[in-house]
Amino acid sequence: MTDRSYFTITELTAEFGITTRTLRFYEDEKLINPRRHGRKRLYTPRDRTRVKLILRGKRLGFSLAEIREIIEMYDHAPGENRQLQILMQRINERKAELEQKRRDIEETLKELADVESVALIRISELEKLKKDTGS
């Protein structure tokens, strides 16, 4: 199903759980640009991949502007040396950010695990109480 040549707007909204407004908004923002059949939009697999990247970026808390930057890095590695240096710098900045996010996630998961174990203990205490007082 994913290697079809075109998708309609509602197919994509259904697949990704978003609205048509959202896809048109991303188009306004130049994040995707679907072909047209008459006036109707036809999304290519490439557009679909872009949407995936956008949504992934959003899950990570990036703004659309930041997501645009990231996607642009994927698109064209420049030919000129100066530009390549700048690209390398951007890549390293994003890497650092992502690694920070990763640390944040690990910390949060650990804290949630702590809360969970406290809750589990309480639950088992309640079970015991129930048994002791006669189920």
Added chain:
Amino acid sequence: MTDRSYFTITELTAEFGITTRTLRFYEDEKLINPRRHGRKRLYTPRDRTRVKLILRGKRLGFSLAEIREIIEMYDHAPGENRQLQILMQRINERKAELEQKRRDIEETLKELADVESVALIRISELEKLKKDTGS
């Protein structure tokens, strides 16, 4: 420096790179509630920790409402069984979200590494060219 009993508002803004407006806003939103000395706010280490949690949540793309929920889980593990079940459910939802984010991060890091290696190859090609044509 972190185990002082009180911090002023500007101390915290300086430490976290945020504005006073932001701290007052979080207060309006009941995410923190500093004591007062007269009308001036005095932030306890607990408030400071909260701010850290809030900013960490923001880096991970959580809204303030979501952050509030997460912080509330840390605060009071309830005593009643039904509430404990609900808490467990919430914890598992958050865990799943965080694990998704983690996968998103790994994917993005991998893609960035790919872009980086392409860029590095180009750079070395340019180096070679420069040498061949005479530096």
Added chain:
DNA sequence: AATATTCTTGACCTTTACGTAAGATGCGTA
């Protein structure tokens, strides 16, 4: 042919998370 469905373009509306400016208050100091 009439109706329903899908898609289109506008246009204004809403929520979140603050920014920013105005004016008052208190406190140390020159």
Added chain:
DNA sequence: TACGCATCTTACGTAAAGGTCAAGAATATT
């Protein structure tokens, strides 16, 4: 005492990311 900060409250402003109609065009269905 006058000044300069730091802080306070109040209130309007704003950017981002869509939501929500409205009204028309194209296509499909009965």
